[in-house]
Amino acid sequence: MLLVKVEGARTRQLWCDLLGELRPGLVARPFDAPDARPEEARYVLTWAPAPGWLAGLPNLRAIFSLGAGVDHITTDPTWPRHVPLVRMGGEEPGQRMGEYVAWACLTLLRHGRDFARAQAERRWEYKVGEDTARDLTVGIMGMGALGAAAAPMLRGLGYRVAGWSRTRKAVEGVESFAGAGELDAFLARADVLVCLLPATPETAGIVNRELLAKLRPGAGFVNAARGPHAVVPDLVAALDSGQLSGAVLDVFDPEPLPAESPLWSHPKVTVTPHVASVARRRERARYVAEAIAGFEAGGPLPNLYDPVRGY
Ligand code: NDP
Ligand code: OXD
Numbered sequence: 001m002l003l004v005k006v007e008g009a010r011t012r013q014l015w016c017d018l019l020g021e022l023r024p025g026l027v028a029r030p031f032d033a034p035d036a037r038p039e040e041a042r043y044v045l046t047w048a049p050a051p052g053w054l055a056g057l058p059n060l061r062a063i064f065s066l067g068a069g070v071d072h073i074t075t076d077p078t079w080p081r082h083v084p085l086v087r088m089g090g091e092e093p094g095q096r097m098g099e100y101v102a103w104a105c106l107t108l109l110r111h112g113r114d115f116a117r118a119q120a121e122r123r124w125e126y127k128v129g130e131d132t133a134r135d136l137t138v139g140i141m142g143m144g145a146l147g148a149a150a151a152p153m154l155r156g157l158g159y160r161v162a163g164w165s166r167t168r169k170a171v172e173g174v175e176s177f178a179g180a181g182e183l184d185a186f187l188a189r190a191d192v193l194v195c196l197l198p199a200t201p202e203t204a205g206i207v208n209r210e211l212l213a214k215l216r217p218g219a220g221f222v223n224a225a226r227g228p229h230a231v232v233p234d235l236v237a238a239l240d241s242g243q244l245s246g247a248v249l250d251v252f253d254p255e256p257l258p259a260e261s262p263l264w265s266h267p268k269v270t271v272t273p274h275v276a277s278v279a280r281r282r283e284r285a286r287y288v289a290e291a292i293a294g295f296e297a298g299g300p301l302p303n304l305y306d307p308v309r310g311y
Helices: 009-022 092-109 112-120 145-157 180-189 209-213 232-241 281-296
Strands: 002-005 028-030 043-046 062-065 137-141 160-165 174-178 192-195 219-223 244-249 269-271
Touching (some): 062 281, 112 269, 145 160, 174 180, 232 244
Parallel strands (some): 043 062, 137 160
C-alpha cells in the first residue's frame, strides 16, 4: 500500500487515482482513508508531513517526495533515516525550471517589474537598456538536475553561463567552478546570480551581504531554490544601494510570504509563489509508479537523498 499525504482531500484522491491507473496492482490510499492502515504502508508520497507521522509507519520501504527538495521532510527530527528517500525527478521539472530561470533573467534584462508598475499606474515609461543577453553572464549556483537543465536554455538566449557546484562539471558551453575555494571567482563573473542550491546547513544564508558585495555592481538575483538561502535584510540593502539592480524571488521563509514582508512592494523585486518548477501531476505520478516498478523488480531507486551530503 502507498499512502498519499498532501494538502486537500480531493488532491489526495487524484494522486491515488493516477497512481492506481499507472501502476495497476498498487493500492494507493489517502493517508486518512478508513482502510489506510499504517502498518500496511510500504510507500508514501508526501510534501510536508506533520512531524512524527512518518515515524509511525513501521514497514516503509521508500518515501517519495513530491518535490525535488526534501528539506520539508528531513526537518522532522523523527523521520525514519533508514528508509530510502526519493527526490522528485524526471524531465519535466528541468524544463519548467529552465523556463522560469530564462523568464526571470529576461524580465530583469527587459525591465519587466518597471513596466508592470508603469502599466498599473497608466504611465508610458519608455525604457530600453544597453545590454542584450549576449553581453551578460548568468551564474548558476547549484549545477544539479535543474541547473544543468536551465544552462542550455540560457545559452540559447545568448547568455554566457557559469556554474558553481560542490564538484566540477562538464556541461557544454558552461564555465564550471567548484567548491568554496572557487566561489569568489564565480561570483565575480555573474551579471545575474541564480540560486538553485538545495537547502543544507552549508547553504543556509549563503546569499548574504558579504556574497552580494562580490557580485558585479548592478547585478540581478534570482532565487528559485529555497527561502533560507537568502538573508532578506541583506538583499533589501543591496537592492536599495544599487549593488543589485533587481531580484526575482520564487521561494521564501516562511511560505506563504507574510503580508508585512517588504519584498511584496519593493520596486525592484518580482515575487512569484513557489511555482518555478511544478511538474504536471501525471508526470510526477508516472515517475513514482516507474520507480516502484523498477524497485519491485529488484532495481535501485532513483534520485536518492544522500544523508552525508545532505541533499
Ligand atoms: P540536485 O541535488 O540535482 O543539485 C544540487 C546542486 O547543488 C548540485 O550541483 C550540488 O553540487 C550543488 N551543491 C549542493 N551543496 C553545495 C555546496 N555546499 N556548495 C556548492 N554546491 C553545492 O538538486 P536539483 O537541481 O534537483 O534541485 C535544486 C533545488 O531546487 C532543490 O533542492 C530545491 O530546493 C529547489 N527546487 C525549487 C523548486 C521551485 O519550484 N522553486 C522546484 C524544485 C526544486 P554537486 O553537483 O557537486 O553535488
Ligand atoms: C520543490 C519542488 O522542491 O517543488 O520545491 O519540487
